[in-house]
Amino acid sequence: MEHQLLDLRHRPLRDLRISVTDRCNFRCRYCMPEEIFGPEYEFLPKDRILSYEETTRLVRIFVSLGVKKLRITGGEPLLRKDLPAFLHRLNQLEGVEDMALTTNGVLLPKYAKALRDAGLNRVTVSLDSLDDQRFRLMNGGKSGVQPVLDGIEAAVQAGMKVKINMVVQKGINDQDVLPMAAFFREKGHILRFIEFMDVGNSNGWKWDNVVTKKQILDILQERMPLEPVDALYNGEVASRYRYKGSEDEIGIISSVSDAFCSTCTRARISAEGKLYTCLFASRGHDLRTLLRSDQTDSEIGAYIQDIWKARSDRYSEDRMTNSHVSPKIEMSHIGG
Ligand code: SAM
Ligand code: SF4
Ligand code: SF4
Secondary structure, three states: OOOOOEOOOOOEOOEEEEEOOOOOOOOOOOOOOOOOOOOOOOOOOHHHOOOHHHHHHHHHHHHHOOOOEEEEEOOOHHHOOOHHHHHHHHHHOOOOOEEEEEEOOOOHHHHHHHHHHOOOOEEEEEOOOOOHHHHHHHOOOOOOOHHHHHHHHHHHHOOOEEEEEEEEEOOOOHHHHHHHHHHHHHHOOEEEEEEOOOOOOOOOOOHHHEOOHHHHHHHHHHHOOEEEEOOOOOOOOOEEEEEOOOOOEEEEEOOOOOOOHHHOOEEEEOOOOEEEOOOOOOOOEEOHHHHOOOOOHHHHHHHHHHHHHOOOOOOOOOHHHOOOOOOOOOHHHHOO
């Protein structure tokens, strides 16, 4: 029977983003700046991270409540041991219609084939510049561009569809918008530009550093005329465009300048098993304790249903009037 679990704004629960680790081999300045996530930073100990068994059980419960799409993220998800075997299990769950992974790409040469064999058809690789120096500056000096391009190539060779995510920051990498667009159009991968967001508390976000959807479109249109493409489904996060006279597409994720909360069907689970009903939430709901108690699946399901029914999140729509007083969860905990 189809569940019609709706929140207070009549939004169904459809997508689940699962962060499998809070660790990362990059230190992107907009996500895990080295000053805060340095050698002294205390990452989650193993026993506070959900095991694959626990996460699989949770996913089964979420699917029974209406979830159809899964996205695996982090931190850097490919740092978690035995990820392909875990994805294989998720992929076999009845009701899971789509599964994707977001990664910084550098470990894809090692794992792409195993991931594909586990049933992963789609991967999103994050890359913010084709210029080595700028890219290093953005990722805390952890990688040049080539290892990421090698990762993308490995995913293609393994038979996966690849999309690219680029966070655009004013004065940092806005000059890379056009070269990135031209490069990935040529390669045949959809590039999605992401407005720099005020996630977490440590990335020094300011409105002045946001390059808005309109500004990104203006930069592109000057050289490569675009036309809008209809959304494939309700709740799609990226506004889609195609280069005129072709089928080649780009996307823009405009959560700052043009919020899409009214169609937000996403729930998020952090690596330690907290449920967040919004990317900008300051509080999560502890599912790990329930999983480790004697609660049954239907009791845990009922708890999650109550949380979803009471959901009224619309942070991005209210961004300009939010007081920003409560500390928010860090991006590396819930994975975007
Ligand atoms: N480590 C993986 C990666 O970078 O692809 C997965 C986790 S990362 C948190 C998920 C996505 O969030 C990446 O595409 C990243 O660029 C994006 N992201 C992180 N911080 C952001 C911010 N402040 N604003 C916009 N996007 C951000
Ligand atoms: Fe790591 Fe991804 Fe955050 Fe960069 S954006 S620090 S790669 S989790
Ligand atoms: Fe969804 Fe929260 Fe983002 Fe709005 S701000 S789209 S409710 S995650």
